[in-house]
Amino acid sequence: MTNFIRLTLAATIAVTLSIGSVATAEDDTIKVGVLHSLSGTMAISETSLKDTVLMMIEEQNAKGGVLGKQLEAVVVDPASNWPLFAEKARELIEVHDVDVVFGCWTSVSRKSVLPVFEELNGLLFYPVQYEGEESSWNVFYTGAAPNQQAIPAVEYLMSEEGGGAKRWVLLGTDYVYPRTTNKILRYFLNAQGVKDSDIMEEYTPFGHSDYQTIVANVKKFAAGGPTAVVSTINGDSNVPFYKELAAQGIKAEDIPVVAFSVGEEELRGIDTKPLVGHLAAWNYFQSIENPTNDAFIKQWKKYVKDHDLPGGDKRVTNDPMEAHYIGFKMWVQAVEQARTTDVDAVRQALSGQKVMSPSGYVITMDGRNHHLHKPVVIGEVNEDGQFDIVWQTDMQVRADAWSPHIPDSASKIADWSYPHLCGNCTEPKIKDPGAASSPASQ
Amino acid sequence: MKLPGFVAMLIVMALTGVEALAGEAPDFDDALRGLGSKSRTTILQSIEKLSELSDPRSLSALEALLDKRLRSDGSAGLFIVDDAGESFVDALSGEGVRVDAPDSLTTPRINNRVRRSLKPLIARLRLRNPDVSIRLAAATELLNRPSVDAVASIRVALEDESDQEVRDALEVALARIDLTSDDPKLRMQAAEVLGERGDRNHEVELKALLVEDEEGQFAEPDPAVREAARSAVEKIQRAAFLSDMAAHFLYGLSLASILLLAALGLAITFGLMGVINMAHGEMLMVGAYTTYVIVGLFETHLPDLLDAYILVAIPSAFIVCGCIGMAMERGVIRFLYGRPLETLLATWGISLILIQTVRLMFGAQNVEVANPAWLSGGYEIFRGVVLPWSRICIVIFAGLTVTGVWLVLQRTPLGLNVRAVTQNREMAASLGIATSRVDMWTFGLGSAIAGLGGVALSQIGNVGPELGQSYIVDSFMVVVLGGVGKLAGTVTAALGLGVVNKFLEPVSGAVLGKIFVLGFLILFIQRRPQGIFALKGRAAEI
Numbered sequence: 001m002t003n004f005i006r007l008t009l010a011a012t013i014a015v016t017l018s019i020g021s022v023a024t025a026e027d028d029t030i031k032v033g034v035l036h037s038l039s040g041t042m043a044i045s046e047t048s049l050k051d052t053v054l055m056m057i058e059e060q061n062a063k064g065g066v067l068g069k070q071l072e073a074v075v076v077d078p079a080s081n082w083p084l085f086a087e088k089a090r091e092l093i094e095v096h097d098v099d100v101v102f103g104c105w106t107s108v109s110r111k112s113v114l115p116v117f118e119e120l121n122g123l124l125f126y127p128v129q130y131e132g133e134e135s136s137w138n139v140f141y142t143g144a145a146p147n148q149q150a151i152p153a154v155e156y157l158m159s160e161e162g163g164g165a166k167r168w169v170l171l172g173t174d175y176v177y178p179r180t181t182n183k184i185l186r187y188f189l190n191a192q193g194v195k196d197s198d199i200m201e202e203y204t205p206f207g208h209s210d211y212q213t214i215v216a217n218v219k220k221f222a223a224g225g226p227t228a229v230v231s232t233i234n235g236d237s238n239v240p241f242y243k244e245l246a247a248q249g250i251k252a253e254d255i256p257v258v259a260f261s262v263g264e265e266e267l268r269g270i271d272t273k274p275l276v277g278h279l280a281a282w283n284y285f286q287s288i289e290n291p292t293n294d295a296f297i298k299q300w301k302k303y304v305k306d307h308d309l310p311g312g313d314k315r316v317t318n319d320p321m322e323a324h325y326i327g328f329k330m331w332v333q334a335v336e337q338a339r340t341t342d343v344d345a346v347r348q349a350l351s352g353q354k355v356m357s358p359s360g361y362v363i364t365m366d367g368r369n370h371h372l373h374k375p376v377v378i379g380e381v382n383e384d385g386q387f388d389i390v391w392q393t394d395m396q397v398r399a400d401a402w403s404p405h406i407p408d409s410a411s412k413i414a415d416w417s418y419p420h421l422c423g424n425c426t427e428p429k430i431k432d433p434g435a436a437s438s439p440a441s442q
Numbered sequence: 443m444k445l446p447g448f449v450a451m452l453i454v455m456a457l458t459g460v461e462a463l464a465g466e467a468p469d470f471d472d473a474l475r476g477l478g479s480k481s482r483t484t485i486l487q488s489i490e491k492l493s494e495l496s497d498p499r500s501l502s503a504l505e506a507l508l509d510k511r512l513r514s515d516g517s518a519g520l521f522i523v524d525d526a527g528e529s530f531v532d533a534l535s536g537e538g539v540r541v542d543a544p545d546s547l548t549t550p551r552i553n554n555r556v557r558r559s560l561k562p563l564i565a566r567l568r569l570r571n572p573d574v575s576i577r578l579a580a581a582t583e584l585l586n587r588p589s590v591d592a593v594a595s596i597r598v599a600l601e602d603e604s605d606q607e608v609r610d611a612l613e614v615a616l617a618r619i620d621l622t623s624d625d626p627k628l629r630m631q632a633a634e635v636l637g638e639r640g641d642r643n644h645e646v647e648l649k650a651l652l653v654e655d656e657e658g659q660f661a662e663p664d665p666a667v668r669e670a671a672r673s674a675v676e677k678i679q680r681a682a683f684l685s686d687m688a689a690h691f692l693y694g695l696s697l698a699s700i701l702l703l704a705a706l707g708l709a710i711t712f713g714l715m716g717v718i719n720m721a722h723g724e725m726l727m728v729g730a731y732t733t734y735v736i737v738g739l740f741e742t743h744l745p746d747l748l749d750a751y752i753l754v755a756i757p758s759a760f761i762v763c764g765c766i767g768m769a770m771e772r773g774v775i776r777f778l779y780g781r782p783l784e785t786l787l788a789t790w791g792i793s794l795i796l797i798q799t800v801r802l803m804f805g806a807q808n809v810e811v812a813n814p815a816w817l818s819g820g821y822e823i824f825r826g827v828v829l830p831w832s833r834i835c836i837v838i839f840a841g842l843t844v845t846g847v848w849l850v851l852q853r854t855p856l857g858l859n860v861r862a863v864t865q866n867r868e869m870a871a872s873l874g875i876a877t878s879r880v881d882m883w884t885f886g887l888g889s890a891i892a893g894l895g896g897v898a899l900s901q902i903g904n905v906g907p908e909l910g911q912s913y914i915v916d917s918f919m920v921v922v923l924g925g926v927g928k929l930a931g932t933v934t935a936a937l938g939l940g941v942v943n944k945f946l947e948p949v950s951g952a953v954l955g956k957i958f959v960l961g962f963l964i965l966f967i968q969r970r971p972q973g974i975f976a977l978k979g980r981a982a983e984i
Binding site (some may be wrong): 022038039040041042047077144160161162163174202203204207208209210213216217220223224225236239240244246247248252253254256271277279310353373380382383388390408436 | 510531543551553554555557558561584617641642643645646686690693696697700791795801805806807808812820827828829830831832833904906907912944947948951952953956971
């Protein structure tokens with residue numbers, strides 16, 4: 001019933017929106033699809049991603065657009081409804097004929113649109129850290145893979161600096177990303193000598209709001225030794241979760257909570273004073289100091305002000321927004337090099353693209369597995385809802401699309417270059433180097 | 443300075459080494475300066491050094507470091523700034539100073555590791571604070587993070603500590619440390635103290651004594667101490683079991699109160715009037731948004747009284763939702779009495795209209811309703827069981843609302859009319875009751891009470907346009923399980939579901955727990971379609 005209500009609503013909004021955009025469509029524009037939930041449980045995280053893409057488009061248009069044409073955004077609202085994501089993706093590609101799509105947050109939404117993009121040969125930039133175990137010919141992953149976020153975070157908490165945690169609580173929302181990430185972490189922890197009895201795994205539904213029992217159980221579990229909590233809770237459940245942590249007086253010095261889906265934007269609605277010291281691992285924080293980031297923050301604040309977005313001067317930047325920044329710039333560079341927006345040509349040109357990112361590093365697109373080489377940064381929540389950086393890698397880390405920690409996927413290869421040409425195989429697709437075929441036909 | 447305090451200080455000096463005062467004053471200054479360093483390693487070393495010196499003069503600088511009020515000018519100068527960030531005090535001399543360029547000063551950056559060594563040291567130095575609550579917090583901190591360094595300070599503090607609570611905490615803290623001492627007598631004593639007053643956090647340490655290695659050697663050589671440890675573990679486990687049960691019950695009660703507030707309005711509109719009211723959830727949502735609007739008004743017009751917004755939000759939500767409910771009844775529902783399918787569709791349509799209206803007015807994103815200061819934080823009901831103030835207040839609020847509704851229905855003319863009309867509409871009409879007007883008031887009352895539920899929900903969860911959607915199923919569940927038309931049934935069902943859910947959750951997890959409850963409900967309704975409390979007599983036949 002609830003889904004049906006959402007579906008109807010979302011369809012109504014989408015139709016209204018699409019009528020609007022069709023009316024203004026002209027042939028001399030390049031269309032950019034934006035596929036982010038603007039309502040429902042994920043709106044807390046995804047709305048600012050839509051705004052980021054619109055901001056980047058506005059900036060690019062002010063510079064004269066791409067290939068002499070103006071960019072035109074086509075915004076749809078999949079309303080945190082996973083099957084609707086697939087419908088909206090199809091609509092973007094088939095009806096609106098967009099050349100590229102920036103979208104999705106949850107892995108379940110990405111999994112839902114994946115067949116559509118592969119069938120219609122679309123191009124998707126996915127900006128959020130995720131569980132890996134995937135590499136698609138049609139997707140460029142600008143967020144972190146587990147070895148660029150989850151694994152380093154756990155290693156940090158194990159170290160003396162991070163508190164030397166011996167027991168682990170893996171807490172997540174009940175869907176593919178937390179379950180897979182926790183599977184990888186469990187293998188990793190087991191390999192580090194952590195027994196299964198020292199790992200507590202717990203899941204809650206999307207939109208869950210009563211964390212009393214879970215937080216009390218975490219406290220109980222922590223009586224057995226130094227404990228750290230790894231939270232893969234997604235969406236607006238984070239607000240009641242952190243409120244409950246504060247209410248039950250869980251201090252970061254005793255039981256640090258490291259979150260993989262909580263950034264500056266999610267903390268905006270929470271009083272962070274009782275949460276000082278809890279951690280988040282990302283590839284970027286607003287508090288990183290360098291000229292590129294200063295310019296990025298300034299550009300964002302100005303965009304928010306000019307467009308009078310809700311939240312006003314309280315709006316912040318965060319990692320997935322930075323990922324869209326990188327992805328968008330890379331796409332523009334690739335289109336200009338390829339002199340066309342044709343997906344196959346742009347994909348070719350995207351390989352090896354470099355962008356100076358607000359994280360302070362030059363980020364490279366790995367043409368083989370479609371992921372980025374990014375730095376890893378760990379930050380502690382401070383009183384202002386920002387993060388104090390406590391640890392970071394010396395340089396960019398290459399993403400492992402397939403985790404070496406899971407026995408089943410350790411031997412798998414994601415390599416879209418010759419002669420492998422696959423996102424999920426154990427040996428090269430092209431065995432006879434003489435008879436190369438087009439990758440699109442495989 | 444009081445005499446015992448002075449004596450205590452002398453003893454501390456004797457324990458930490460008198461030469462600390464005489465010859466190592468530069469050491470103290472250096473260590474203090476180290477707190478302003480850019481490198482966290484240097485800060486940690488300084489804290490270690492200060493911990494050895496245990497000099498009360500370092501307290502204010504340490505506190506400032508923790509609160510990020512410490513400023514360094516990069517060389518010898520170290521300043522403590524007040525909360526407003528205006529006046530500066532020299533950390534070394536303790537005298538006020540004028541700082542010409544406050545922006546050029548740096549704030550030393552700390553992380554959890556620094557906090558872990560900083561907090562016990564601050565706690566140790568605060569043990570002689572005149573304020574009991576600060577001493578208690580300090581003692582609790584030492585209790586949670588035992589370190590051998592603190593033994594001397596704790597023993598000294600115990601000597602002239604008068605407050606029983608602080609003494610208890612200190613004794614347990616001492617026992618935790620003594621458990622690893624070389625003296626079997628001390629270990630024995632420590633095990634006994636922990637058995638009496640310890641909690642689950644100390645079980646591991648006691649159990650460590652009982653570990654037997656491969657050669658049959660116990661970690662604890664003395665059998666008498668082992669025996670004491672064993673009985674202490676048992677005592678702790680017994681107490682922990684009881685406190686777990688009590689905690690599940692309390693959490694269940696708090697969930698029940700939320701279910702009850704969500705369902706109470708529906709118990710009237712659906713339970714008493716028989717309207718299948720799909721827009722009930724949206725009344726909760728409108729109540730929550732009314733709270734949000736009231737917070738906004740207070741922020742702009744009465745920022746000083748912000749904490750009291752809830753007192754205005756409650757009647758406002760009651761009136762707003764009541765009016766919407768009456769308008770709904772007059773405009774749509776009264777034409778559809780006795781046609782349940784049409785009512786269902788019509789109220790569902792209304793719910794969609796309300797959701798979309800709110801989305802257009804306030805945006806699709808969740809809005810933030812901050813708890814008033816007096817509702818944030820929690821109260822430790824007994825050791826290890828913390829209930830947030832917001833939830834405690836919701837339990838009380840739910841109780842008051844139920845009493846209020848019961849009084850209205852049983853003790854007022856309106857209630858009498860409502861009961862008469864729901865029992866037998868024709869008979870009531872022939873006795874001169876304006877049934878149509880009573881319908882309007884009843885529906886308005888049900889909606890208004892849903893609005894009160896919305897105020898409560900805004901304090902614990904997210905406020906968004908879809909808020910009502912997540913509660914509508916639960917609300918119908920409670921009303922149907924309790925038996926349609928019975929207030930007592932609704933209360934019992936809410937209590938039952940809440941408590942059962944919370945006892946199941948630790949065993950099966952939140953997701954499975956919900957499935958079990960729904961499965962149980964299906965079975966129950968099959969066996970007893972009329973719910974827990976069935977209407978009897980003539981009313982049941984209509």
